[in-house]
Structure formats: structure tokens, C-alpha cells
Amino acid sequence: MLNEHDPFNAYKQTSLDARAAAANPHEMVRMLLDGLLDEIERASGFMQRRSFEDKGKSINKCLNIVHGLGSMLDLENGGEVASGLNRLYDYCSRQLVTASVENNTQALEPITKVISNVREGWANLN
Template identity: 45%
Template sequence: MIDDTGYDAYQHAQVEARAASADPHQLVLMLVDGLLDELARIEGHLAAGNLERKAESVTRCMDILGGLDTALDLENGGPIAEELHRLYDFCGRQLFDVSVKNDPAGLKVVHQVMSDLREGWQAMAA
């Protein structure tokens, strides 16, 4: 859910414009970047005790993970696609645990997994 401020609307328009012209590789990087940004927001919301906003950010992260997972070609992607599927599932379970317990400890694990994945995607582009 996007806030109704002008800045948020501008950011949303910028992301949509970048996504419209991005190749699949760039889209994955954009999604991972969005997930990493939301992880930081979750931590901030937990620190501030804003559980409603935390829940919204967790939902965004789960949606991003779901999008990344559904884009996998498990039939033709071989072991790499299967491993990515397991990683996305693991991250989703970690986020669920963070949300239920309101404990940010699991965020570090998800952040590390997704940061490592991002580095791999960037290396493939180079």
C-alpha cells in the first residue's frame, strides 16, 4: 500500500517507469532491492512499536518473494531454480516468524540471504 504523499507517488511512478523498460535480469534486481528496503522498514517499525506498519511491510516482502518464486521455471531451471525456490521459501518462513514474534532477529538472516543473492545477480550481469 502506498502512502498518499506526493513523494511516495513520485517514487511509485519512478519505479513503474524503470520496471517498464527493464529486462528480466534488471527486474529481479529491482525486486530484491525493494525487498531489502522493506526489511529495513520492518526493523524501523518494530523499533517504533508500529505493528500495523510492520505488518504492511512484511506483506510487501512476502509479495515480493512470491513474485520472485512464481517467476522461476522449475521444470526447465534445474537445480538453480529449485535452490532459489527453497531460499525464497526459507525467507518467507523467517519473515512469518519475525511477524508473529515481533522479533527482528530473523531479519538479519533474510537480509544476508537476499544480499548474497543480489551480489550473484550483479555478478552475472558483469
């Protein structure tokens, strides 16, 4: 099993850091959405294995990503789209906490569906 000190993980992190540094805001949102979907999948696996410490760390990463997505919204100038995304991210945050407290993988499914739809819509903006 790979750990934080594994050279492969260090390489992956360096590659991700480089991509993030070069990303424009549109690409950054796409990367965050992709990262959130990946982390939700990891959290689900930790829940299934009853690996509570790892699950907690993973859910925390998910919450940080959702917060990051929300912080990128321009609520003053973004109109109904920004407002709707803000409500959606708030829902995802609450659902992540519920899933974690209940250790319920099924509670992650609506988040995955919603974020997948947002990701698809975001990809179509290009």
C-alpha cells in the first residue's frame, strides 16, 4: 500500500501542484471537481472497510474542496448560476457530514451524481 512518503505519491503531488499553478480559473474548477469525485470514491472505500481515521481525513479533504469551489464563486456578479451553485455546494457539505457521521456510503451517491452533473456542464462550457 502506498503511503505519504512513497516516491510515486510525491511525483503525483508535484505533477498536480504544477498543473494547478499553470491552470486558469476554468481549469482550476475542473481540477477541483475531478479531485472531489476521486476523493468521494476513496471516502466510500474507507467507509466500506470501516477505516474510520482514513474516512475522516478523506471526508475532510472533500469538505475542503467543496469550500474551495464555493470560495471561487462571484456571488455579487454571478447571478442565479452562482447562487444556485452556492446552494448546491452547501448541500454537498451537509451531505458529506451526514455520510461521515452515519458511515453511510449511500449518502455519498447524491453528491457524486450532483458533482458529476456540474462537472459535465462545466466541461461543456469550452
